[in-house]
Amino acid sequence: MxxxxxxxxxxxxxxxxxxxxxxxxxxxxxxxxxxxxxxxxxxxxxxxxxxxxxDSAARLLARGRSRTLGVMFTVHQTFHSDLIAGIYPEAERLGYDVLLSAATHGRGEAKAVEALLSHRCEAVILLGSGAEAAYFDELARRAVTVSVSRRTPQAHVDFVHSAEGKGVRQAMDYLVELGHRRIVHIDGGRGPGSAERRRAYRAAMRRHGLEAEVRVIPGEHTEESGIDTGRLLLAERDRGLPLPTAVLAGNDRCAWGLLMTLTRAGVDVPGDLSVVGYDDSHLSHLMPIGLTTVRQDAVLMAEHAVRFAVERLEHEGAEPREAVLDPKLVVRGTSGPPPGGSA
Amino acid sequence: MxxxxxxxxxxxxxxxxxxxxxxxxxxxxxxxxxxxxxxxxxxxxxxxxxxxxxDSAARLLARGRSRTLGVMFTVHQTFHSDLIAGIYPEAERLGYDVLLSAATHGRGEAKAVEALLSHRCEAVILLGSGAEAAYFDELARRAVTVSVSRRTPQAHVDFVHSAEGKGVRQAMDYLVELGHRRIVHIDGGRGPGSAERRRAYRAAMRRHGLEAEVRVIPGEHTEESGIDTGRLLLAERDRGLPLPTAVLAGNDRCAWGLLMTLTRAGVDVPGDLSVVGYDDSHLSHLMPIGLTTVRQDAVLMAEHAVRFAVERLEHEGAEPREAVLDPKLVVRGTSGPPPGGSA
DNA sequence: GCGCGCTACTAGCGCGCTCTAGTGCGAGTA
DNA sequence: TACTCGCACTAGAGCGCGCTAGTAGCGCGC
Incomplete structure (x- = not known):
């Protein structure tokens, strides 16, 4: 020894x-x-x-195929953890190995992907990639590529995402039905799905005759973003402006930051203000009063991603496909009627 | 194409x-x-x-050395993300590749480690492993092994962890000095470092003449655990029992769950009750009022782990070592004097 | 002219495995 | 007996590289 x-x-x-x-x-x-x-x-x-x-390395070298899927994710993105947890079992079921590579601050996506490729991954699954169509295409030439959450219609790769529009619409219909009118949206900047969510929010407001109330606060898919927005809203309130009665956050992390900030400042959620998130990452049912959120089924998305990759690998020449999963509003404790029964 | x-x-x-x-x-x-x-x-x-x-696989096969470090982590453990973010740059600096493998529900540590080994990782870095000494030893025979956070003195591997005792002591001294007496500890069950933290808590209470007040609530390093404890304390309060004036949580996630639960129930933190976490994972400074916590420097720990692994790899026969980093109490917004100035 | 050292480059084995094309052998068939 | 067939097993090439041991060519000093 x-x-x-x-x-x-x-x-x-x-x-x-x-x-x-x-x-x-x-x-x-x-x-x-x-x-x-x-x-x-x-x-x-x-x-x-x-x-x-x-020895996988030798095995992988010897048979042409590596039967290995590479997964690129971003550190600290809770929803990615949920996806990863779903990827492993499905890959194993289909007889594939999984290699993980993280993008972090200072280690960009490209670098993370390069590491996967150099380890002979046959397919790359990108979780919430922020890359552009050109990059996807270049990648697609090197390996089967599946993009989860991020959709870039021009690119020649597989996509798995949820019908953002439907999710937002459900949330908005629900809020409006409860009587909300001053509904604000914190968007996710360049984050995956943000553009669609923003668009759907605007459309829903318009459809409900609330275009005058449309307000999109620029944000990101991070806790910081929710906190900042919380502070912004509180500052406005202190200047005499009314709080919105409901906020549709860009994702759960953002909703969480907002929730923390408002709650600590004495705002009653959902009494004074309703908060709706997006993702249903495992944090949302952990919050003491669960977060009302739009559920994207991580396990289902993961399974689709793996299956897409494997099918493309095993049946040559298949055209890229797109899986659009239906999200579903999950009503928990952070939402309710607006104060006073109607805004 | x-x-x-x-x-x-x-x-x-x-x-x-x-x-x-x-x-x-x-x-x-x-x-x-x-x-x-x-x-x-x-x-x-x-x-x-x-x-x-x-092609890494071929390269790795050809030279005997793979210059690859494997990292086993647990999905959803925020602190692990912090560590991973620190591992990459240090490994790159030393010319090593990094492979990640996650343990999830349904995919145990052993499986995750096996995947790493089969990809010819020369060294394995285990983040917060729950394994036993025998397993460590078996692993050590197969590859250089470094355990981060989890210390199992008998095993013949490198350890990187923080001086749990010191950290807890700082936190306890601080709380006592503020006037707290009814200080409760939520422990981390079998989680890494928990035993030491529990012991240090008991010792500190005794040292401050508070053995009568010692109370350890069994828990885990998860948000659920904090939430459960929060509910427990609230239920006690409703039955007329006094709340503790301070809680030392097993880690930040637990503190977070507790904080959410109590805050939502109208408990004023830190007015009515102080909460102190452990880890200083990136969440803690994100909370709107920052979490008072015992900081383990993730980057420093990561660097030590990588360096240990590399040094063992490059200088044959080096004896296993142990790095004990000094944690540091970071006072933020969740702690203050007990209600009424003294418990 | 010769040996010397140096730079720029090449031949070819071997890493641990997979996989194709076999070999040897006993049982079954005519 | 002569043959085919199927099963258990083996020989050996090759996967894409790294690396050791070379070679070719050139300038230099004597």
Missing amino acids: EASGKQRPTMADVAAKAGVSRALVSIIFRGRPGASQETRERVLRVADEIGYHP | EASGKQRPTMADVAAKAGVSRALVSIIFRGRPGASQETRERVLRVADEIGYHP
């Missing part, structure tokens, strides 16, 4: 010790027919004894 | 097109001396033209 004498045993070691050929060991480890039951058991036992574990 | 004609170009392609040998291309891509400036530029240009990118 010296610190660094870690000579990994190889197939040849197993073969020698079991008194068979290397090829047979390979057959056995791949679970192919062509070995008798006894030999199979003996070889596996020997392998276990000497601590043999197959 | 057919969907799946992705024949990656190889070194041989570059060599042929540039009219040099494969070996020279290799030299150039490794940045070794032995090629003239012009040839270097020409080859790189050609490589770029045909879209050549080196």
Whole structure:
């Protein structure tokens, strides 16, 4: 057990010790027919004894295919964690390996993706990528590419996202029905889905005859953004302006920041103001009074993404596809009728 | 651009097109001396033209060393995100690649680690592992192993963690000095560092002559745990029992859940009750009034972990080491004097 | 002219595995 | 007996690289 004498045993070691050929060991480890039951058991036992574990790198090099999916995600994006949790089981079910690479501050998406590609991922699944169509296309030339959440219609890759419009519409209809009129939207800037959500918000307001009340506050998909907006609204209130009666946040993280800020300042949610999020990331049902939010089913989205990738890999020449999942409004504790029964 | 004609170009392609040998291309891509400036530029240009990118799998197989660090983390653990963000730059600085593998519900640590190992990671960095000493030892035989946050003294691996005792002591001294006496601790169950924190809490209470007030509420390092505790305390209050004046949570996530629950129920933090977290994960300064917490410097911890791994890899036979970083109490908005000036 | 050192480059083996094209052998068939 | 067939197993090429041990060519000193 010296610190660094870690000579990994190889197939040849197993073969020698079991008194068979290397090829047979390979057959056995791949679970192919062509070995008798006894030999199979003996070889596996020997392998276990000497601590043999197959080497993916060599395996992956030897067969042309790597059967590996690369996933690019952004650190601290809670919804990405939900997606990752859904990707693993589906990939495993289909016999694929998963490699993760994170984009962080100082390590851009491109770098994260490059790492995946250089490890021979056959397909890349991008979670909430902020890249442009040209980049998607370039990527598509190198590997099967699936973009989750971010839709860039021009690009020649698979997309999985939810029908942002429908989600927003449900939320808006719900709020209006409760009597809200002063409904503000914090948008997600260049974040995935933001443009569609913003557009749907505007459309819904118009449809309900509330165009005069339309107000989009620029934001991001971060807690900071919600906090900033909270401060902004409180400052306005202190200057005598009325608070909105409902806020549709860009995503759950933003809603959360807003909620914290307002609640701490004594604003009663949902008594004084309703807050609706977007994503239904695992945080939202954790909030003590659950967050009313538009649910994107992370597991379903993850499964679609994996399946798209695998199908494109296994059936050559398939055209890129798009999965548009129906989001669903989940009413929890942060929403209710506006103060005074109507705005 | 057919969907799946992705024949990656190889070194041989570059060599042929540039009219040099494969070996020279290799030299150039490794940045070794032995090629003239012009040839270097020409080859790189050609490589770029045909879209050549080196293949890690082959590279890794060819040189014995993979120069790859594997990182096992748990999905949804915010602090792990902070650590990951710190690991990348340090690894890159030292010329190492990083592979991530997540443990999720249904995909245990062992599985996540196995994936890393099979991709030939030379070292494994475990973030907040819940494994036992025996597992660490077995792992240590297969690869250099560094455990972050979780300390298991018996095991023959490197450890990076913070001086839990010191951190808790600082927090407790601070609270007591403010006049708190009814200080409750929500522990982290089997979570990393919990045992030490619990012990330190008890010791501090005793040292301040408050053993009669010692109260440890069993918990976990999750938001749920904080929420549950919050409900428990509120229920007690409703039955006429006094609230504690301060709560030392197991980590920030737990503190957060508690904070949400209490705040929503109208408890004034820090007026009625102070809350202190642990970790200083990026959430804590995001809370509208920042969370008073014990700061573990994620970046520093990450750097230590990477350096430990690399040093063990490059200097054979080095003995396992332990880095104990000093945590530091960060006083923000969730703590203050107890109601009435003293408990 | 010769050996010397230096730079610029090449030949070819081997990393640990997969996979195609086999070989040997006993049972079944005519 | 001669043959085919199927099963259990093996030989060996090759995946894309890294790397050691070279070679070719050139300027230099004597």
